[in-house]
Every structure is written in structure tokens, then in C-alpha cells.
Amino acid sequence: MKRGRKPTIDAADITRAAIAVADAEGLAAVSMARVAQEMGNATMALYRHVKSKDELLTLMADAAFDAPPALPDGEWRDKLGSWAKAMLDGIRKRPWFLQIPMSGPPTGPKSLAWFDSALGALEGTPLEVGEKVGVVMGLMTFVHGEAWLSVALTKGYEDNPAQFSREYGQRLREIVDPRRMPALAKIVAAGVFDMDDLFDADDVAADFDFGLHLFLEGIATHIGGRA
Amino acid sequence: MKRGRKPTIDAADITRAAIAVADAEGLAAVSMARVAQEMGNATMALYRHVKSKDELLTLMADAAFDAPPALPDGEWRDKLGSWAKAMLDGIRKRPWFLQIPMSGPPTGPKSLAWFDSALGALEGTPLEVGEKVGVVMGLMTFVHGEAWLSVALTKGYEDNPAQFSREYGQRLREIVDPRRMPALAKIVAAGVFDMDDLFDADDVAADFDFGLHLFLEGIATHIGGRA
DNA sequence: CCTTTTATGCGTATCTCATACGCAAAACCT
DNA sequence: AGGTTTTGCGTATGAGATACGCATAAAAGG
Numbered sequence: 001m002k003r004g005r006k007p008t009i010d011a012a013d014i015t016r017a018a019i020a021v022a023d024a025e026g027l028a029a030v031s032m033a034r035v036a037q038e039m040g041n042a043t044m045a046l047y048r049h050v051k052s053k054d055e056l057l058t059l060m061a062d063a064a065f066d067a068p069p070a071l072p073d074g075e076w077r078d079k080l081g082s083w084a085k086a087m088l089d090g091i092r093k094r095p096w097f098l099q100i101p102m103s104g105p106p107t108g109p110k111s112l113a114w115f116d117s118a119l120g121a122l123e124g125t126p127l128e129v130g131e132k133v134g135v136v137m138g139l140m141t142f143v144h145g146e147a148w149l150s151v152a153l154t155k156g157y158e159d160n161p162a163q164f165s166r167e168y169g170q171r172l173r174e175i176v177d178p179r180r181m182p183a184l185a186k187i188v189a190a191g192v193f194d195m196d197d198l199f200d201a202d203d204v205a206a207d208f209d210f211g212l213h214l215f216l217e218g219i220a221t222h223i224g225g226r227a
Numbered sequence: 228m229k230r231g232r233k234p235t236i237d238a239a240d241i242t243r244a245a246i247a248v249a250d251a252e253g254l255a256a257v258s259m260a261r262v263a264q265e266m267g268n269a270t271m272a273l274y275r276h277v278k279s280k281d282e283l284l285t286l287m288a289d290a291a292f293d294a295p296p297a298l299p300d301g302e303w304r305d306k307l308g309s310w311a312k313a314m315l316d317g318i319r320k321r322p323w324f325l326q327i328p329m330s331g332p333p334t335g336p337k338s339l340a341w342f343d344s345a346l347g348a349l350e351g352t353p354l355e356v357g358e359k360v361g362v363v364m365g366l367m368t369f370v371h372g373e374a375w376l377s378v379a380l381t382k383g384y385e386d387n388p389a390q391f392s393r394e395y396g397q398r399l400r401e402i403v404d405p406r407r408m409p410a411l412a413k414i415v416a417a418g419v420f421d422m423d424d425l426f427d428a429d430d431v432a433a434d435f436d437f438g439l440h441l442f443l444e445g446i447a448t449h450i451g452g453r454a
Numbered sequence: 455c456c457t458t459t460t461a462t463g464c465g466t467a468t469c470t471c472a473t474a475c476g477c478a479a480a481a482c483c484t
Numbered sequence: 485a486g487g488t489t490t491t492g493c494g495t496a497t498g499a500g501a502t503a504c505g506c507a508t509a510a511a512a513g514g
Contacts, residue, residue, distance in 0.1 A: 004462065004510060042464040042465075103379070146372075172334075175334065175339065259471075
């Protein structure tokens with residue numbers, strides 16, 4: 001048997017509690033004291049199971065996602081597409097995920113499972129192993145970045161639904177000097193940033209689909225040149 | 228004339244000083260006190276010119292970049308390619324940029340100038356205005372995300388040059404269960420993560436080029452289907 | 455059943471930071 | 485010179501991370 005007093009909590013419990021706080025009040029509300037209180041423990045008790053707050057954040061980042069979804073049968077393209085959308089959904093459910101600073105390459109079980117899932121989607125393709133990794137990294141990267149944008153914009157929009165996009169178009173009109181920034185000025189003048197729905201959920205999703213389409217198209221072309 | 232005491236510093240000075248600190252010691256070292264000391268002022272003096280630390284961070288984010296580079300003559304593809312690389316270089320020069328939380332759509336003059344520059348690269352193409360914005364957003368997003376990865380990996384590598392990648396491959400071997408993650412296990416077994424140069428600057432650059440190539444390829448295909 | 459060993463729970467104390475508040479100094483106006 | 489306005493900044497407050505050490509609980513040995 002193991003000696004010593006039995007632990008009443010473990011790292012997983014702490015992670016869960018921290019995630020609950022982040023879900024409810026954002027990552028900024030996650031302090032060691034707050035998490036401890038949430039669990040009915042003292043602040044310093046947490047440090048027996050977690051080296052530092054940074055470590056807790058890393059644990060949270062890996063636990064933030066569900067297991068990767070089952071991918072549809074069929075083409076690699078459909079698989080990667082639904083993988084990417086699932087990942088975007090995952091991030092959107094826990095927007096605070098994006099605020100956690102990455103400290104190194106992923107080693108958490110969940111992250112690796114997602115990695116594996118995407119690699120699996122490329123199984124039948126004639127890509128070399130290195131290329132597969134590159135493709136998945138690139139896609140991950142894209143989804144991550146797009147999610148960041150999407151969350152930032154949606155948040156700004158929700159804080160101020162009516163005015164947000166209109167004001168943005170307006171502000172751009174003031175700032176953008178047609179001489180210095182001719183291309184942008186043309187777009188602004190065309191009213192692309194004036195639509196009320198520019199930053200709402202549907203439109204952001206459409207933007208994501210478009211970018212995703214471009215990336216997958218690129219992969220397809222690359223594969224085509226290989227076969 | 229303007230009334231009152233003359234300001235001895237302005238927001239731009241503060242931003243400059245803050246950037247100097249971040250360049251030298253990372254974003255974590257940027258505190259109001261530290262920046263003030265750097266300028267030979269008192270901490271609270273800064274608050275006359277900057278509403279909060281968050282605002283300072285936003286200013287830093289916009290001032291972090293040089294003006295967008297002149298793009299080469301020729302195809303949109305070459306232009307966007309060199310734009311993307313310039314942006315990556317910009318971020319690599321100021322890695323702390325990635326740690327600054329975005330609070331809304333960009334309004335800073337530098338950010339907008341970069342936006343304009345990329346839009347200008349698409350001038351001759353048959354894309355609609357909305358598509359152009361989508362393409363540029365997507366590319367920005369991709370570069371941003373790839374830069375994040377690249378910085379995180381390079382940093383981990385520099386902290387521990389010799390062991391880093393070898394240990395990573397090793398750790399993956401321990402964690403990855405071939406039953407649960409068959410695709411990943413295959414890649415790990417193939418030794419893709421064991422190369423010493425996996426995470427060094429050159430290799431990361433090659434990864435970026437590959438992903439960029441895929442994305443541009445996708446855009447080309449999209450344009451092709453349009454013309 | 456009592457002592458020894460070992461790991462946990464956690465109270466206390468310290469240090470770093472952001473920032474509110476208010477006073478004093480400087481520069482302009484009349 | 486006296487009034488007005490704006491800046492520079494000293495002091496104070498409160499939040500948050502975390503080092504340290506003691507008390508406690510649980511198992512092992514006698």
C-alpha cells in the first residue's frame with residue numbers, strides 16, 4: 001500500500017474546476033484562490049497536485065476539448081473538412097483556450113488524439129509522411145488562427161451588436177487615406193465593412209468555410225501533381 | 228496656444244520604451260513600473276498618456292511592425308508569397324507580438340497598411356471584393372498561426388538545443404498507443420519526430436513554405452475556376 | 455495498539471503589479 | 485499677478501502567485 005495521507009483531490013479535479021470557472025467567467029477569473037474556493041479547498045492545497053499556475057493552464061488546454069469526432073467515410077477531403085469544423089466548434093465552445101500561451105509542442109493526450117485523427121484522414125493519399133505532418137500542421141494552424149479571429153470579432157460584435165460593424169466601417173473611412181492605402185480604400189468605399197452582419201456568427205462561419213476551401217483545394221492540387 | 232503644463236512624453240514614447248523592454252526581456256517584463264523606469268519617469272506618469280496597460284499593449288501590437296515591404300512586380304502569387312514571408316519575419320523579430328490578446332478588429336495604422344498591401348497584391352485578379360478580403364484574412368490567419376507554432380517550437384528548441392526534438396520523439400513513443408492512435412503511431416515509428424533539425428530555424432521555415440504553397444495553390448485554383 | 459514514516463492539507467507571509475486619488479508644479483490666459 | 489488647466493508623480497490599496505513550515509492523516513513495523 002501507499003504510505004501517507006490519502007489525497008482528497010487530484011490534478012484532474014483541479015483542472016475540471018478551473019475549466020468550470022473559465023467557462024463561466026473567462027480565463028481571467030481563473031486564479032488559484034478562485035479555483036480552490038470552487039472546490040472547497042484552501043488555495044495552497046492545489047500546489048500539491050499542480051506545480052504552478054502555468055502547468056494548470058497547460059492541463060486546461062489539453063482537457064478543453066472533447067475527443068476527436070468520428071470522421072465520415074469517403075474522401076480525405078470530406079474528412080479533413082469535418083475535422084477542421086469540429087476543431088473550430090471545439091474552440092468556440094471554450095474561447096479561453098486561445099488565451100493560453102503554448103509553451104512547447106503538444107504532448108497532452110487529447111491534443112495528440114486530434115493530431116492522430118487528422119493524420120488518419122490522409123491515410124489513403126500518396127503523400128509522404130513528412131508532407132502529411134506538414135498538411136495537418138498547416139490545417140491546425142489555419143483553424144487555430146481563424147478561430148482566434150472569429151472569436152475576437154464575434155466578441156466585439158456581441159459586446160455591441162448594433163454599432164460594431166457600422167462603426168468599424170466608419171472608423172476605417174476616417175483613418176484610411178486613399179493615397180497611402182488605395183486598395184483598402186477601394187474596399188472600404190465599396191461598403192464591404194458596413195454590413196450589419198459582417199461579424200455575426202453565420203458570416204464568420206462563411207469566412208471560415210471559404211478559407212478552409214482554399215486550403216483544401218491547395219492540398220488537392222498538391223496531391224494531384226503527385227499522383 | 229494650449230494651456231497647462233507641457234507634456235514631456237507622449238504615448239508614442241511610452242510605446243517605444245515598452246517595445247524596447249519587450250524586445251530585450253520579453254512581454255512578461257513589461258510592467259508599467261518597468262517601462263516608466265526605462266524612461267526615467269514615475270510609474271503613474273504613464274497613465275496620463277495611456278488609459279491602461281491593455282491600451283499600451285494594443286499600441287505596442289500596432290507599432291511592432293515595420294511598414295509593409297514593397298512587393299515585387301509580377302504575379303499576385305509572388306506578391307502574396309513575399310508579403311506572407313515579410314509578415315512572418317516581422318513576427319519573428321518581435322515574438323511577444325503573439326502574446327498580446329486581440330481585443331477587436333485592427334484599427335492601427337500599421338495593421339491597416341499591411342492589410343492594404345495584401346489587397347493590392349490581388350489587384351489584377353478576377354476575385355470579387357468580398358473574396359479578396361476573405362483571401363487576405365485567410366492568409367493573415369495562416370501566417371499568424373504558423374508564426375505562433377514556429378515561435379513556440381523554436382523557443383523550446385533554443386532552450387535546450389540538443390535534447391529537445393529527440394526527447395519529443397521519445398516522449399511521443401511512450402505516450403502514443405498504437406491501438407488508440409494508429410496514424411500517429413506510424414509517423415512516430417517512422418522517426419519523423421526524431422530528427423535533430425526538426426525544430427531548427429531552417430526546417431521551420433521549410434514547413435512554413437510548404438503550408439504557404441498549399442494555400443496559394445488553393446487560391447490559384449479558385450481563381451482558375453473563376454476565369 | 456503504539457511508534458515511525460511519509461505524503462497531504464493548508465495558514466501565514468512575501469513580493470510583484472495594476473491602478474485610484476489627490477496634491478503640487480508648470481505653462482498659458484487675462 | 486492671479487486664475488485656469490493640464491501634467492508629473494507620491495502614496496495607498498487590493499489582487500494574485502507562491503515559498504515555507506507545521507499539523508494531520510494514513511500506512512508499516514513492532
